[in-house]
Amino acid sequence: SSNAMWGGRFAEGPSAVMREINASLPFDKQLWRQDIAGSKAHVAMLGATGIVSAEDAAAIGAGLDRVAADYQANGVPADDLTLEDIHMLTEARLADAIGPVAGRLHTARSRNDQVATDFRLWVRDAIDAVVAALEGLDAALLARAEQHAADVMPGFTHLQSAQPVTLGHHLMAYHEMVTRDLSRFRDARARLNLCPLGAAALAGTSFPIDRHATADALGFDGPTRNSLDSVSDRDFAIEYLTSAVQCSLHLSRLAEEFVLWASQPFGFVALSDAWSTGSSIMPQKRNPDAAELVRGHAGRILGCMTSLMVTMKGLPLAYSKDMQDDKPPAFEAHDLLGLSIAAMTGMVASATFRTDRMRALAESGFATATDLADWLVREAGLPFREAHHVTGRVVKRAEELAVTLDALPLDEMTAIDRRIDARVFDVLSVDASVASRTSFGGTAPDNVRAAIRAAQGDAA
Ligand code: ARG
Secondary structure, three states: OOOOOOHHHOOOOOOHHHHHHHOOHHHHHHHHHHHHHHHHHHHHHHHHOOOOOHHHHHHHHHHHHHHHHHHHHHOOOOOOHHHOOHHHHHHHHHHHHHHHHHHHOOOOOOHHHHHHHHHHHHHHHHHHHHHHHHHHHHHHHHHHHHHOOOOEEEEEEOOEEEEEEEHHHHHHHHHHHHHHHHHHHHHHHHHHOOEOOOOOOOOOOOOOOOHHHHHHHOOOOOEOOOHHHHHHOOHHHHHHHHHHHHHHHHHHHHHHHHHHHHOOOOOOEEOOHHHOEOOOOOOOOOEOHHHHHHHHHHHHHHHHHHHHHHHHOOOOOOOOHHHHHHHHHHHHHHHHHHHHHHHHHHHHHHOEEOHHHHHHHHHHOOOOHHHHHHHHHHHHOOOHHHHHHHHHHHHHHHHHHOOOHHHOOHHHHHHHOOOOOHHHHHHHOHHHHHHHOOOOOOOOHHHHHHHHHHHHHHHO
């Protein structure tokens, strides 16, 4: 038989495959809360403007509450694909609950503005959840950075020991990334927060609706301005996904550092039991699986973003059914991002940083060679290029003797350049090196502590 909602002009029902390819209910059931909220705001407005009677509006509002209570208690029944999507399912359940008056709910509305509204509400909730989670990650980073503000580790370029930094400084680099991520999500939310409800199918409606009232009731800043754009715009979801991608890139870099640091050659970090997994064959193993999955999830989130962008590319105005494919990638990316943030927060908060090992590696890699070159410039007046060359020879000699720079005897250094004197030992230790990096944004422990205080001030 033909469809109960739109089958008036049809003699026969859809084929089974048509029904299956057409149905979004298996995934858009996730929108049920937003769909009920949108319908309640819509029917309250229909009642207030007299488009439906106050009684009918009240009956529909109460019926929607009953449908919502049933979804909450029993889940959303997603097996009947003839109902296509969450919008038609809810209307059918509403009719079961209150009878034919349910048919007045869809006055002055289309599923096109309805789904655009629901999806905006969902993305807005998604952003709020991500922002809260990122604030938690940031708090964990700041706490661990404070604890390790003065603990020396090798800083790397090309993954080669470069100059000593502090672990606190390194963690604060991720605080900066998280801060930019938060700003992107908040920015996307601000632009998203206009309400498409009332654009109807594409052209607006002849009913005397009050779009400001529905926008207000749903917590939007106002109605969207163009009915065609209202039903065909998915920028808000794309912006959520691009922000999610950038965030996941940061998480994957942090995850990769945990993977490296947890390896035996580095030994910089011991993950807590809660964030490690064992091997079914090798009893000694403590694998950083969660970090590896965060690294992997970034690729999947990027795939979700690509998927939605490609769906939208080249679509003519206004609504096309392709746009129904907007939701699975947003839902998937949100789940993956939520897990990734939670996992990294847990790892950062509970990891044991092996500061002794970090210090030993910082000391063994000639990481204070730049300090020696700078000293030769500052104290002995050499041009930097010449200082660089002299220092290179000092490093070579230390390597031959298998000692660190601050353990190389002074006569070995003066044999290379007579302008070096005993004061040089003031700058050759890793602690002296980091303490000297007092330029704004540098790794000196006092700078790191100031950056943490500033960040905590911003958060408070
Ligand atoms: N399930 C549809 C979607 O998610 C709802 C809108 C359907 N509109 C239509 N004209 N068929 O996009």
